[in-house]
Amino acid sequence: MTATVKYDEVEAGQEIPARDFPVSRLSLVMYAGASGDFNVIHWNERIAKSVGLPDVIAHGMFTMAQGGRFVTDWAGDPGAVVDYGVRFSAPVVVPDDDQGAVITISGVVEEKLGDNKVVVALKAYSGDSRVLSKARAVVKLA
Template sequence: MTATVKYDEIEVGLQIPAVDYPVRRVDLVMYAGASGDFNAIHWNERHAKAVGLPDVIAHGMFTMAQGGRFVTDWAGDPGAVLDYGVRFSSMVVVPDDDNGAVISVSGVVEEKLDDNRVVISLTARSGDSRVLSKARATVRLA
């Protein structure tokens, strides 16, 4: 766990460096078990291609969770996140190889609010595609 970020040490415009989150098909199978979403497009290449997808794709909520993980790791406290929302803008295609895919998440502090709150704008990419848009989190810092 990272050190807790202090509100007084944060400035608007602060760039939060990117973190890469690897995604392999086994991660999607484990997520399916945890979430109950066993749609075959998330684990079966033949089925995914039959419905017009390029390959197996990550669950949207799995992708969103990586953005949430980025924020909680940065803040140093999972309970610090007060609000978090995204729009899904592209798929995370997960090939069946040792490398899988990577979701790269970075952020910038957009606003400082009262009561030790900050608004963070996130960028999440996989390959050449932005996979989350309008991704923002409001976080209460120490």
């Protein structure tokens, strides 16, 4: 875990460096088991393509969870997120090859709220596609 970020050490407009989160077909199968979401578009290429998708896609909640992970890793506290919401703007397409897909997430401290809380705005991309929009987290810092 990274060092705990302190409220007094951040400013509105401060950028949080981008991180890459790899996504493989195995990641999706493991997530399906943990979440109970076994929708075949998340693991069966033939079915995914038959319903008009380019390939197997990651679960939306899996993608959202990577944003949450980005924020908690930055804050240095897995319980720091007090509110979090996103809109799903494009699927994360996960080909069946050695590379899989990558979700790249970056952030910016948008606002300091007081009570050691900040609003973090996130950008999440997979390739050229923005996969999360209106992604915001309220984070309570040390």
